[in-house]
Amino acid sequence: MSKTYIVGIGLTKIGRFFGKGLRELFAEAASKALEEIGNENIQALIVGNMMSSSLSEQDNLGALLADYAGLGKIPAFKVEAACGSGGVAVYTGYSLIASGVFDVVMVGGVEKQTEYPTRIVSKALAQAADAEYELFYGISFTGLNALIMRLYMDTYNVSRDEMSVWPVLMHKNASKNPYAQLRFEVTKDQVAKSIVIADPIRLLDSSPIGDGAAALILASEKVARKLSDTPIEIAGVGMATDHIYVAYRKNLLSLEATVLSAKEAYRMAKIEPKDIDVAEVHDAFTVLGFINMEDLGFSERGKTPKLMDEGRFWPGDKPTVNPSGGLKARGHPVGATGVYQVAEVTMQLRGDFPGIKVKGDVGLAQSIGGLGTTVTTLVLKR
Amino acid sequence: MKSIKDVGIAGWGVYFPKYRIKCSNIGKVWGFPPQYSDGLRVYEKTVANIDEDAITMGWEAARYAVARAKIDPKEIEAIYVGTESKPYAVKPSITVIAEALDITPKTLGADLEFACRAASEAMEASIGLISSGMIKYSLIIGSDTAQASPGDVLEFTASSGAAAFILSLRSKNIAAYFEGSYSYITDTPDFWRRSLAQYPMHGEQFTGDPAYFAHIISAVKGLMGELGLKPSDFDYVVFHQPNGRFPLKAAARLGFPKEKVLPGLITSMIGNTYNGSALIGLAAVLEVANPGQRILLVPFGSGAGSDAYSIIVEEGVKEKIHLAPTVKELLEDKEYVDYTYYSKYRGLISKFNF
Numbered sequence: 238m239s240k241t242y243i244v245g246i247g248l249t250k251i252g253r254f255f256g257k258g259l260r261e262l263f264a265e266a267a268s269k270a271l272e273e274i275g276n277e278n279i280q281a282l283i284v285g286n287m288m289s290s291s292l293s294e295q296d297n298l299g300a301l302l303a304d305y306a307g308l309g310k311i312p313a314f315k316v317e318a319a320c321g322s323g324g325v326a327v328y329t330g331y332s333l334i335a336s337g338v339f340d341v342v343m344v345g346g347v348e349k350q351t352e353y354p355t356r357i358v359s360k361a362l363a364q365a366a367d368a369e370y371e372l373f374y375g376i377s378f379t380g381l382n383a384l385i386m387r388l389y390m391d392t393y394n395v396s397r398d399e400m401s402v403w404p405v406l407m408h409k410n411a412s413k414n415p416y417a418q419l420r421f422e423v424t425k426d427q428v429a430k431s432i433v434i435a436d437p438i439r440l441l442d443s444s445p446i447g448d449g450a451a452a453l454i455l456a457s458e459k460v461a462r463k464l465s466d467t468p469i470e471i472a473g474v475g476m477a478t479d480h481i482y483v484a485y486r487k488n489l490l491s492l493e494a495t496v497l498s499a500k501e502a503y504r505m506a507k508i509e510p511k512d513i514d515v516a517e518v519h520d521a522f523t524v525l526g527f528i529n530m531e532d533l534g535f536s537e538r539g540k541t542p543k544l545m546d547e548g549r550f551w552p553g554d555k556p557t558v559n560p561s562g563g564l565k566a567r568g569h570p571v572g573a574t575g576v577y578q579v580a581e582v583t584m585q586l587r588g589d590f591p592g593i594k595v596k597g598d599v600g601l602a603q604s605i606g607g608l609g610t611t612v613t614t615l616v617l618k619r
Numbered sequence: 620m621k622s623i624k625d626v627g628i629a630g631w632g633v634y635f636p637k638y639r640i641k642c643s644n645i646g647k648v649w650g651f652p653p654q655y656s657d658g659l660r661v662y663e664k665t666v667a668n669i670d671e672d673a674i675t676m677g678w679e680a681a682r683y684a685v686a687r688a689k690i691d692p693k694e695i696e697a698i699y700v701g702t703e704s705k706p707y708a709v710k711p712s713i714t715v716i717a718e719a720l721d722i723t724p725k726t727l728g729a730d731l732e733f734a735c736r737a738a739s740e741a742m743e744a745s746i747g748l749i750s751s752g753m754i755k756y757s758l759i760i761g762s763d764t765a766q767a768s769p770g771d772v773l774e775f776t777a778s779s780g781a782a783a784f785i786l787s788l789r790s791k792n793i794a795a796y797f798e799g800s801y802s803y804i805t806d807t808p809d810f811w812r813r814s815l816a817q818y819p820m821h822g823e824q825f826t827g828d829p830a831y832f833a834h835i836i837s838a839v840k841g842l843m844g845e846l847g848l849k850p851s852d853f854d855y856v857v858f859h860q861p862n863g864r865f866p867l868k869a870a871a872r873l874g875f876p877k878e879k880v881l882p883g884l885i886t887s888m889i890g891n892t893y894n895g896s897a898l899i900g901l902a903a904v905l906e907v908a909n910p911g912q913r914i915l916l917v918p919f920g921s922g923a924g925s926d927a928y929s930i931i932v933e934e935g936v937k938e939k940i941h942l943a944p945t946v947k948e949l950l951e952d953k954e955y956v957d958y959t960y961y962s963k964y965r966g967l968i969s970k971f972n973f
Contacts, residue, residue, distance in 0.1 A: 255829045354823045432652045 241334040242461035242468035243617070244341075245273035245454030246580045251418040251447045251568035253351045259286075259293055260305040262450035263347040267306040270343065270452040274464040279454070280339040282306075282313035285326030285346035286572035289315070291361040293349050302345065319365030320521065321606025322346065323451070323575025324476075324613030330455045331471050331615075340457040341464070346573030347450040358446055362571070365607040367482040379443065379522070381608050383435035385489050386524035390437065392490060393539030397437065401428040402545045403523045404441045404565055410552070411562020414592035416577075418447045418568030442523040444563075449570030451577045467587045472599075473506030473616035475499060481610045490539075492609025495532040499603070499614040503534075506599075506616035510534035513556045513616075514597020515585045517578035519605040520563040529603060530558065533614070552593050556601070560585065560593040575604030579615060586619040620743070620800050621845075622750035627793030628784055628930075629690065629756065630939065632683025633902045633946050634676050635780030635889050638666040639953045640961045642775045648958045649770045656775045660863025664890025666956055667764045667779035668964050673702045677762035678716045680783035680895075683943035684758065685720065688785040689792065692720045695785065696754035697727035697745060701737025701894040703812070704764045705730055716760065727754065734810060735859055736920020737761070738782070738894040743926060745786045746797055759784045761894030768818035769967055776862050778890025782898035794905055794936035795914070797928055801842035803834055804924030811922070826921065831861065834925035835869050835917050842915075842927035850874040853929075854912040857900040859919035860886035875915075882907055888950055901930075903946040908932045 247269025249262055257265075263284070271279075282303045289295040299313030318325040323346035330344035350358050363377050371381075390400065405425055411417035423441055431440040454464070461468040475498035480486055486493075503509060510533060518533065520526030527541040535556060536544050544550070550558040561567040561581045564574060582600035584590035598619045605612050641663045642656035656662070667676065677700050685692050698713045705712055713728040727748070731737040738761030745757035762781035767773035789796045809830035812819035822830075835858055843849060856879045858866040863886050870880045883900035886892075892899060897918040904914055914930040962968045 253824055255825055351825070354821075430654070432654055 238335050239337055240458040241331050241471045242456050242458070243453050243471065243579070243583045244456045244461050244465035244468050245270040246583055247273070247452040248416050248577060248580055249450045250416050251449035251570050254448045255351060257448065259289055259295060259298070259347055259349045260301060262349060262448060263302045263345055264306045266450040266452040267343065267345060270454050274454055277341060277464055279308050279311060279341055279343045281311055281333060281342045282308055283326045283330045283342060283344050284315045285322035285576055286315050286348060287317055287319050287322050288348065288350065288361045288571065291364065292352050292358065302347070308343065317572070318611040319606035320569070320571050321575060321604045321611040321613060322572035323577065324602070324604025324615070325575070325606070325611065327453065327575060327579050327615060328474055328476050328613045331474050334455050334457050340460045342455050343452055344455055344576060345450065345452045346576030348570040348572045349448050350446045350571065351448055355446065370482045377435070379435040379438055381483055382522040382524060383438045386437050386522065388489055389524050389527065395539065395542050397429055398425050399542040399546060400523055401425040402542055403520065403526045404428050406545065406551060407520065407559055407563045407565035410560050410593050411566030414562050414567055417562045417566055418445050419562070419566040438522055444521045444565050444569035447568040447570050449568060449573050449577070451573050451580050453576060453580055469583045469586050470618045471615055472618040473502035473504070473508070475501030475614045476612065478611050479609055481607060483608055490528060491532055492528060492605070492612065494609050494612035495529060495603060495605070495614065498612045499533050502614040502616045506618065508599060508616060513599050513601050515560060515582060515595040516556045516558050516601040516603070517561060517582050518558060518563070518603045520559065520565050521569055526563065526565070533601070533603060552595065557595045560590070560595050575602070575613065578602040578604060579617070582617050586617055620802070622746050622797065624750045625789035625796045626746045626749045626786055627789045627796035627933065629787045629793050630684040630686070630688025630785040631794070631902045631905060632680040632687060632783045632943050633781070633899050633949060634679035634683065635665045635892060635949055636667045636671055637952050637954050638668060638956050638964065639663045640666050640956055640958065644958055645774055658864070659775055660887050661776050661890055662887055664776065664778035665780055665892070666961050666964050671779065672706045672764055673704045673762040674706055674712045674715050676779065676781035677712065677760040677783065678719050680762065680781035681716055681720055681758055681760055684783035684785045686943045687939040690756060690785070692722045695722045695756045695758045696725070697748055697757040698722060699729060699731055699741035699745070700760040700762055701731045701733070701739070701741050702762050703732060703734055703737070703893060704766060722758070733924060734920035734922050735893045735896055736918050736924050736926065738898060739918035739926045742784065743800060743802060746800070749786055749788055755787060757786045759786065761898045763893035763895060765891060765893045766818050771818070773819070773821060776886070776891040778892055780889060780892030780895040780899060782895040782902055784898065792935055793933050794939050795930045795932045798931050799842065799846045800926055800928045801838050801845055802924065802926045803838040803841060805834070807923040809921045809923055827865070830921060830923045831865055831919055832869055832872065834923050835859070835919050836873060838925040838927035839873055839915065839917055842929060846929055848929065852913055853879065853915040855883055855904045855908060855914045856880050857883035857897055857904055857914065858917045859897045860884060860900060861891050863887040885946060899946060905932070905936055906940050906945050906947065908936065910934045910936060
């Protein structure tokens, strides 16, 4: 099995780009990534995307984007795993290199959400849940996360103010990230006073709706050093799924797919959580950030808010969590988010992330589709 | 654009209903927290009663404009109403108003539609008609009973009201004259109502940067470029007022201090009266401005387009102010209704639905 390296990266800023569609966003990211490797030929394209069908009436995304980005008549396809599409796309690209099928592939992620008003986007996003047993009854993703947030606060006796440390840190980090959608700081008081989305989730507990595209170029051991002076190895990958119908879960305060995928990624990379210098985790809502930190083995159950309040996981600590600002403030262009995370960790390890820098050799990216339904965990090494 | 001869405002009139609903009341009904409507800087809005529509309100404003113009209505040779809430889809509104004012029958006229900017288009056209010598007086009305789907954020702002202006050549009988104008329109679908649809649709944030701000800022920059003016040359600034926040943001981006915007920012107290929005703001400014001062007027209509006008106040303004109810007086004459009566007055509920 070949080792797999990340040799090129391209990102767009995340935001509301009314003048750009799926193809324009993707082409911008793809051309930046191609530039990094001197425009070498790409053998295949894998694109992470959730809602091209429901919001842009566009299927057959692989062919569309390969053509528009000028990649030629190469194998190209979309992978979809709701908000986790990007992570699964990287997982797929990794598999294609590691298996020896290809030597150079592009893994892209793109999402165009701003074609429609919020209520239509929310409905499209809700399709990540179980259509017959959840969506049919009208619950939204925010609603499901609100149930979990309340349970977390009640079970571990965590106050509203203690929960607010997550968005405060994320916004602080994002304020330095030129690719971030929400580049402003917030206070605990502002979080507590922001409007209720689904009690107890408030606006500032929630990731924003935004457009964006990210592209990675993955290469085999054979060619990686020819394409980059600083290739970053994908040293461990893990992926797991869970009951999509949340009512079947035994425990709502842990996402089992995260635990399983992390275990596999750590085993492959021969590391433990304490070895990780920088982590980009999936925090679509405040409570998910805390649960993920606990599932990934970075802190004890229910202790993360208090630890974070004391300065744990802030820049300078090991691991530093979400120096990008996370989904909360960097933004969450759904199917592209997992690709952004891997790109950001790669830049941290290369030393050229343009925001808050973290020194280190080992990084982690965790991406979730649905409510912990599909999770990928990747370990990167310098 | 500059007219061959200077055209001015001979009279103006404003009407909006006395009934008001507090936006916090609307928010409470639909589950919005108070911060939501406060963030829009719109605190209450007018509510037209069952016996009011764009025609009746347009007529009220027009008769006040005639009073301030101190003319025989028969001298008015053109009448235009800009509205997006015509009581009849097919049948002119202006014929009703013209007859009621005794203006007909030797009259040019039409109902115009360009979302909230139609009345401004009438203003541009009238400047041309008067400047060319084709007509002596033109009556322009912006009047709307704006629709908003119950529960839509638009409901916080969509209100009812009208403004009317009578234009003529610059003379001693005018309150102000147009120094120049600049129009800027593009195909930008930020807000629309399909034929036979009851309520409009809008593109949320798309109504901001690509629509409102892009067109207003382009029109203002175009005007200042053509006339060789800079922000400090204007004493008052009146933008279209879809809410109380956008005009202040547009002003900040263009370099106007908010003190120049606030005297004409009426939306916070009455909501967005659509075709009346910027024009009611202009009327409010005429009631406080002094001769020689320069006003920047910038209506905007979704779809989208904006016109920027530079207007110089003349000596004639002062003696006209109290010939008809002022905006200040209309603001003070109010009676609150709750969501139940608002629903009844605005036809959201009706009697005998069987």
